[in-house]
Structures are given as structure tokens and as C-alpha cells.
Amino acid sequence: MPSRKFADGEVVRGRWPGSSLYYEVEILSHDSTSQLYTVKYKDGTELELKENDIKPLTSFRQRKSGSTSSSPSRRRGNRSRSRSRSPGRRPPKDARRSASASHQADIKEARREVEVKLTPLVLEKFNLLQESSYISTQYSLRPRREEIRLKEMDSKEEKFVTKELAVRTFEVTPIRAKDLEFGGVPGVLLIMFGLPVFLFLLLLMCKQKDPSLLNFPPPLPALYELWETRVFGVCLLWFLIQALFYLLPIGKVVEGTPLIDGRRLKYRLNGFYAFILTSAIIGTCLFQGVEFHYVYRHFLQFTLAATVFCVVLSVYLYMRSLKVPRKDLSPASSGNAVYDFFIGRELNPRIGTFDLKYFCELRPGLIGWVVINLVMLLAEMKIQSRAVPSLAMILVNSFQLLYVVDALWNEEAVLTTMDIIHDGFGFMLAFGDLVWVPFIYSFQAFYLVSHPNEVSWPMASLMIVLKLCGYVIFRGANSQKNAFRKNPSDPKLAHLKTIHTSTGKNLLVSGWWGFVRHPNYLGDLIMALAWSLPCGFNHILPYFYVVYFTMLLVHREARDEYQ
Numbered sequence: 001m002p003s004r005k006f007a008d009g010e011v012v013r014g015r016w017p018g019s020s021l022y023y024e025v026e027i028l029s030h031d032s033t034s035q036l037y038t039v040k041y042k043d044g045t046e047l048e049l050k051e052n053d054i055k056p057l058t059s060f061r062q063r064k065s066g067s068t069s070s071s072p073s074r075r076r077g078n079r080s081r082s083r084s085r086s087p088g089r090r091p092p093k094d095a096r097r098s099a100s101a102s103h104q105a106d107i108k109e110a111r112r113e114v115e116v117k118l119t120p121l122v123l124e125k126f127n128l129l130q131e132s133s134y135i136s137t138q139y140s141l142r143p144r145r146e147e148i149r150l151k152e153m154d155s156k157e158e159k160f161v162t163k164e165l166a167v168r169t170f171e172v173t174p175i176r177a178k179d180l181e182f183g184g185v186p187g188v189l190l191i192m193f194g195l196p197v198f199l200f201l202l203l204l205m206c207k208q209k210d211p212s213l214l215n216f217p218p219p220l221p222a223l224y225e226l227w228e229t230r231v232f233g234v235c236l237l238w239f240l241i242q243a244l245f246y247l248l249p250i251g252k253v254v255e256g257t258p259l260i261d262g263r264r265l266k267y268r269l270n271g272f273y274a275f276i277l278t279s280a281i282i283g284t285c286l287f288q289g290v291e292f293h294y295v296y297r298h299f300l301q302f303t304l305a306a307t308v309f310c311v312v313l314s315v316y317l318y319m320r321s322l323k324v325p326r327k328d329l330s331p332a333s334s335g336n337a338v339y340d341f342f343i344g345r346e347l348n349p350r351i352g353t354f355d356l357k358y359f360c361e362l363r364p365g366l367i368g369w370v371v372i373n374l375v376m377l378l379a380e381m382k383i384q385s386r387a388v389p390s391l392a393m394i395l396v397n398s399f400q401l402l403y404v405v406d407a408l409w410n411e412e413a414v415l416t417t418m419d420i421i422h423d424g425f426g427f428m429l430a431f432g433d434l435v436w437v438p439f440i441y442s443f444q445a446f447y448l449v450s451h452p453n454e455v456s457w458p459m460a461s462l463m464i465v466l467k468l469c470g471y472v473i474f475r476g477a478n479s480q481k482n483a484f485r486k487n488p489s490d491p492k493l494a495h496l497k498t499i500h501t502s503t504g505k506n507l508l509v510s511g512w513w514g515f516v517r518h519p520n521y522l523g524d525l526i527m528a529l530a531w532s533l534p535c536g537f538n539h540i541l542p543y544f545y546v547v548y549f550t551m552l553l554v555h556r557e558a559r560d561e562y563q
């Protein structure tokens with residue numbers, strides 16, 4: 001029988017799983033088969049550790065102060081101090097690390113600390129068969145004192161325990177080396193310079209009589225022709241009105257998903273009210289005879305004004321991010337200035353309680369998209385001398401209106417999207433939210449103004465059915481995921497199966513999420529197709545959204561999979 005190094009009752013230092021930090025623990029017992037020691041931390045947590053992760057007290061230098069962290073949970077609120085004194089922490093090997101390497105190390109270190117601070121959130125059952133590889137290569141994280149409670153839970157709430165799948169005990173984040181996404185610095189430079197140019201080319205092509213891809217793209221107008229201060233003023237006013245609505249103390253306040261330091265930010269859900277108020281203003285303007293055609297005539301000018309606004313916003317976001325503490329940085333940031341300017345350095349930039357990313361994700365661009373669609377509908381009537389809009393235009397407007405109203409009605413669901421949880425707020429989202437969404441997502445309506453397409457009622461019915469199918473899948477999947485991320489023990493989700501992943505989070509694998517890997521993407525893509533079909537099959541251009549969206553979602557799926 002193999003010998004054991006530590007005796008029962010001995011006080012030693014045990015490594016906290018997933019970190020390089022050691023805490024004082026007492027050896028309770030040793031299992032000669034698994035070669036694991038059961039140890040007890042000072043806060044009562046019992047874990048099983050491998051011998052390699054246990055060190056005698058004498059192997060650590062004595063601290064002068066009496067502030068030894070004796071249990072992981074004790075470290076709470078004492079972060080920076082205990083970090084530098086962490087006994088398990090080695091000095092940097094290479095003092096001349098690059099800025100990027102040191103930035104990554106800082107983020108990893110911040111995460112490492114956070115892992116240590118986290119206490120069990122959900123204590124559910126391990127399935128040893130499923131988890132065996134995980135346990136043998138890592139640790140058994142099941143605090144033993146919870147076992148009795150687990151057994152009680154098992155017998156009482158049988159339905160919570162999935163047949164062959166397991167869930168785990170800790171919500172932790174992995175530590176691993178990260179490559180830059182989007183093709184790194186050259187890729188993001190190309191996107192930042194190329195995308196605005198591409199956007200203008202698309203709009204110019206769409207305005208042509210024959211918007212065939214085989215035609216040579218029209219030349220870009222000179223900048224001075226596109227710049228109109230008045231248009232920029234309208235954009236600014238729009239942004240400020242939406243900001244004002246966001247600040248209204250109406251709608252409930254909810255908490256977002258936990259940040260790496262365990263905090264949860266508060267968000268006010270009043271997007272739907274903002275939409276109602278905006279509709280009232282637009283309705284009043286229409287009634288007063290305000291010339292909405294101005295927006296159609298100056299569409300390129302509006303696009304440029306929004307782009308300039310978003311560049312200024314991105315510069316502001318980057319500058320302010322240089323002053324924020326490391327814990328507030330986005331996990332996607334890299335330490336490279338160009339890349340971080342694009343992906344966003346700060347995760348949740350806020351001015352007081354005003355959350356800039358959350359606000360921009362759902363308000364000015366998304367509501368702006370609906371208003372632009374309405375502008376296109378009016379422009380179609382005016383330019384084609386119609387008494388009523390075409391059926392194609394009505395379909396496009398109503399399909400997309402449903403999408404936006406749904407996003408605002410289910411505003412809380414945006415809190416579990418990749419953009420809010422993972423990406424920082426930089427040029428990518430600023431441009432995406434404030435320029436790309438309003439000026440590209442309204443492309444089908446823009447196309448129909450100068451390229452009418454007659455849709456028969458039977459065809460329209462098929463398109464409506466397609467749209468509704470996509471919507472049901474999209475909404476069902478997103479709501480299920482959102483409810484699960486919000487409260488994994490939600491009794492309404494008790495029938496669903498989950499699997500445990502090495503990142504420490506669980507994934508749904510039944511219900512909508514057992515059907516395909518990303519049912520929400522599937523539903524969204526079906527809807528995208530339904531938005532383009534009313535434009536007919538004369539040109540490929542109105543299907544640009546479907547092509548772009550497929551690429552975006554395939555890329556997002558790869559990013560999600562990587563995470």
C-alpha cells in the first residue's frame with residue numbers, strides 16, 4: 001500500500017483548487033485508493049486534495065502580521081493586500097514581460113483571486129461516471145459537510161437530478177491563455193476602416209436603378225458632401241432623448257449576472273416604456289406634419305453623422321478605461337491598445353448608474369431602426385405615389401417591429417448575452433449598436449423604396465408562418481437560457497437536463513437547447529430569411545443581411561464554444 005506523507009489531525013497548507021493560493025487546513029483523513037486527502041479549511045469547508053497540493057507549514061515563510069488568510073472566504077474584501085502576500089505566488093519569471101502579457105497576467109490573477117473568493121452557489125449532485133475524468137485530473141470540489149444536505153435534496157427533489165448528467169458546485173471562471181479574436185490587430189484594423197466604407201458602398205449600390213453585384217460600385221461621395229452639422233445635431237438630440245427616457249425612474253430594477261468579483265450590477269428595465277414614449281413623440285410629429293422625408297433624402301449624411309458620433313464615443317470609452325481598476329476590465333481585452341479600442345477595454349462603463357453599453361445595446365440604435373423603417377415606408381408612398389404602402393413594405397416593417405418590440409419587452413434577456421457578459425464596450429459594439437443596426441438592418445425597407453416588389457397574399461402567408469416559426473424558436477430558446485442563467489434552480493426548469501463544463505458553468509442540454517447547439521441562432525436566422533423574402537428574388541442585395549448574419553452567428557458560436 002502506498003505510504004502517505006501527512007497524518008490525520010496535522011495542520012498544513014492546502015492549495016485552493018484552481019488557484020496558486022494555499023490556506024491553512026487540517027488533515028481529516030486519507031483515502032488509500034484514490035490517494036486523496038480530505039482536508040478541512042478554517043471556515044469549515046471540506047475538500048479532497050492530492051498530496052502534491054498539500055505543503056507542510058514550514059515550507060512557507062512566516063508572515064509578520066497576523067492577517068494570514070486562513071480560509072478562502074476570509075479573503076473577501078482584502079484583495080489587494082492578500083494578493084501580494086499570497087504564499088503560493090511566484091515572482092514573475094521575466095521582469096520584461098510585454099504590456100500585453102502583463103495585462104493578461106493581471107486579468108488572470110484577478111480571476112484567480114475571484115475564484116478563491118467564490119463560495120458554493122448551487123450544491124447539486126455529481127455523477128461520478130460523467131465526471132470521472134474531471135475529478136481525476138482536478139479535484140473533488142464537493143464539500144463533504146454538504147453531503148447530508150445533498151442526500152436530503154436527492155430524496156426530496158428527485159426531479160432536480162438529471163438521469164445521467166451532472167452539475168457542479170462552484171461558479172468559477174477558467175484561467176487559460178487567450179488568442180486575439182477577429183484576426184487580431186490586423187483584423188480589427190481592417191474591420192474598423194473597412195466596415196464604414198463597405199456600409200456606404202452598400203447604401204450607394206442599393207440606390208442605383210440596377211443594384212446588381214455585377215455592376216461596378218459607385219464612387220464614394222467626398223466627405224464635405226456628406227457632412228451636415230444639422231443632421232449631426234438631430235442624431236445628438238435623438239441620443240439625448242433616449243438617454244433621458246433611460247433615466248426615468250419607471251420600470252423594475254434587476255441584477256445582472258455576477259461579475260468576476262461576485263458583484264452584480266443593477267439595471268433598470270424601462271426599454272419598453274422608452275419605446276412607447278418615442279412612438280408618442282413620432283406620432284405627434286407626424287400629426288404636426290414634420291417632414292420625415294428629410295431623413296430619407298439625407299440618409300448617407302445620417303449614416304456619416306452616426307459614424308462620427310460612434311468614433312467620438314469609442315475614443316471616450318477607451319480613454320476612460322485607462323483609469324478603471326483591473327477588476328472592471330473586460331475578459332476580452334488584451335493589453336494591446338488597437339485591439340482594446342475595438343473590442344472594448346472596460347466591461348461595464350457607467351456614469352453613475354447610467355450604463356453606457358446596456359443603454360446603447362437596446363435604445364438609440366434599435367428604436368432608431370424602427371423609426372428609419374417607418375421613414376422608408378413613408379418614402380415609398382411618396383416616391384411611388386401610393387395611397388397605401390406595399391404589402392412587401394408592410395411585411396418588412398411589421399416583422400422587424402416585432403423583433404424590436406420583443407427585444408425591449410424581454411429586455412432582461414440581454415443581460416445574459418455575450419455582449420454584456422463578455423465583450424467590453426468599444427468601437428465594435430458602439431458601431432454595431434449605433435450605426436450598423438439602424439442603417440443596415442433597415443436595408444430591406446431602404447431597398448423597397450426604389451425597387452418595388454409585389455407580393456401575393458398566399459406568399460405573404462407563407463412568409464408570416466416562417467417568421468412566426470423563427471420567432472417561437474428564438475424567443476423560447478432565449479427565455480429558457482435567460483431563466484436558467486438567472487436562477488439554475490428555478491422550479492420551472494426542473495425538468496431540463498444540464499451538463500457540467502470545465503469552465504465551472506452548466507449548460508442546458510434539453511428543451512430548446514437539446515434540439516440544436518444554438519436554437520436561439522437558428523430562430524434568428526429563420527426570421528432573417530423571412531425579412532428578406534418580401535424583397536423578391538430580382539437581386540441578391542436584400543439578402544445581404546442573411547449572409548452577414550450567418551457569418552456573424554457562426555463566428556459568435558465559435559467564440560462561445562471557445563469560452
Ligand SMILES: NC(=O)C1=CN([C@@H]2O[C@H](COP(=O)(O)OP(=O)(O)OC[C@H]3O[C@@H](n4cnc5c(N)ncnc54)[C@H](OP(=O)(O)O)[C@@H]3O)[C@@H](O)[C@H]2O)C=CC1
Nearest residue numbers: 416417418419478481505506507508513520521524556560
Ligand atoms: N440581430 C442581431 O444582429 C444579433 C442577434 N443576436 C441574438 O442575440 C441572442 C443572444 O446571442 P448571444 O449572446 O450571441 O448568444 P447566446 O445567447 O447563445 O450565448 C450567450 C451565452 O449563453 C450561454 N449559453 C450558451 N449555450 C448555453 C446552454 N446550452 N445552456 C445555457 N447557457 C448557454 C453562455 O453563457 P455563459 O458564458 O454564462 O456560459 C453564453 O456565453 C441570440 O438569439 C442571437 O441570435 C446576437 C447577435 C446579433
Ligand SMILES: CC(C)=CCC[C@@H](C)[C@H]1CC=C2C3=C(CC[C@@]21C)[C@@]1(C)CC[C@H](O)C(C)(C)[C@@H]1CC3
Nearest residue numbers: 191361362406407414417419428429432433436437
Ligand atoms: C463587426 C460588427 C458589425 C459587429 C456588430 C455586431 C452587432 C451589430 C450585434 C452584436 C450583438 C447584437 C445584438 C443585437 C443587435 C445586434 C448586435 C448589437 C440585439 C440587441 C438584437 C435584438 C435581440 O432581441 C437581442 C436583444 C437578443 C440582440 C442582442 C445582441
